[in-house]
Amino acid sequence: MASDMIAPLHDRGVVSVTGTDAGKLLQGLITNDMDALSRDGAAIHAGLLSPQGKILFEFFVVRTADGFLIELAKDKAADFVKRLTMYRLRADVALHDVSANYKVYALWGATAASSGETRATVSFADPRIPALGRRILADAALATDVASATNDTDASEAAYDAHRIALGVPEGGKDYDFGDAYPHEADFDLFNGVSFKKGCYVGQEVVSRMQNKTVVRKRIVKVSGAAALTMHADILLGEAAIGRVGSVDGVNGLAMLRLDRAVEAREKGLSLTANGVAISPDEAALETYRASAAARPATPGLV
DSSP states (O other), X not given: OOOOEEEEOTTEEEEEEESTTHHHHHHTTBSSOGGGGGSXXXXXXXXXXXXXXXXXXXXXXXXXXXXXXXXXXXXGHHHHHHHHHHXXXXXXXXXXXXXXXXXXXXXXXXXXXXXXXXXXXXXXEXXXXXXXXXXXXXXXXXXXXXXXXXXXXXXXXXXXXXXXHHHTOOOBTTTBOTTSXXXXXXXXXXXXXXXXXXXXXXXXXHHHHHXXXXXXXXXXXEEXXXXXXXXXXXXXXXXXXXXXXXXXXXXXXXXXXXXXXXXXXXXXXXXXXXXXXXXXXXXXXXXXXXXXHHHSOOOTTOO
């Protein structure tokens, strides 16, 4: 039986949000419902959007004894603090980039479990889908050999990406550009990244309209190639670019793809290519799009 795997995620950072108004501030800004954190050990996957509904930041939120920790792309942490500071106004909220205090790990496998939390180390089940496993925000001063401490096998970031790709789960900055994708395009609706029942938040009107009134014609989906795929290669239908490859693991990858054009190509027997390699989109994603398009006409102006 294969052992569970643990991989350091060097490109992930941590922001602390504390103060009596911290939860209220986040609830009014982010795509998911902070009330879900009332369960012990729970975390949420969420985004902070532009007023136009585009994803500026993607992250996890977990409650701690004195507030909340936000795990996000490390190179976006400082910008995230600045953005929340802009919205804070006079609220009792303190924001700090504490990335230097933590090492972030992904833990996955059939029996993946944390070895326990301390005041400075937090772990949580990945809220997107159970098969992704757990995340550990480890105290950087103590995280010298987490694999041994958890009785798991050391793995690389590439191994974790291969795991994520196999499950079809995108990541901001790798599979879509921040500021350039709507939550539905980045599969937030499929992987528990957005609440459609909570109150208003920044960009909520656009997200609600895409959920209720339009067919989402562009999404990140799994793709496979006839040979190894190239990250960031345009996906071509003839000479027209209809998508772009994101994360790759050999012949497997994720891609932001115009599903309507991919369905059209399939129906006409036309080939899709990326950097000269024949591309096959996930058939289940195409079937889901077909069913959605048949049930509801697309709304002009929303992709």
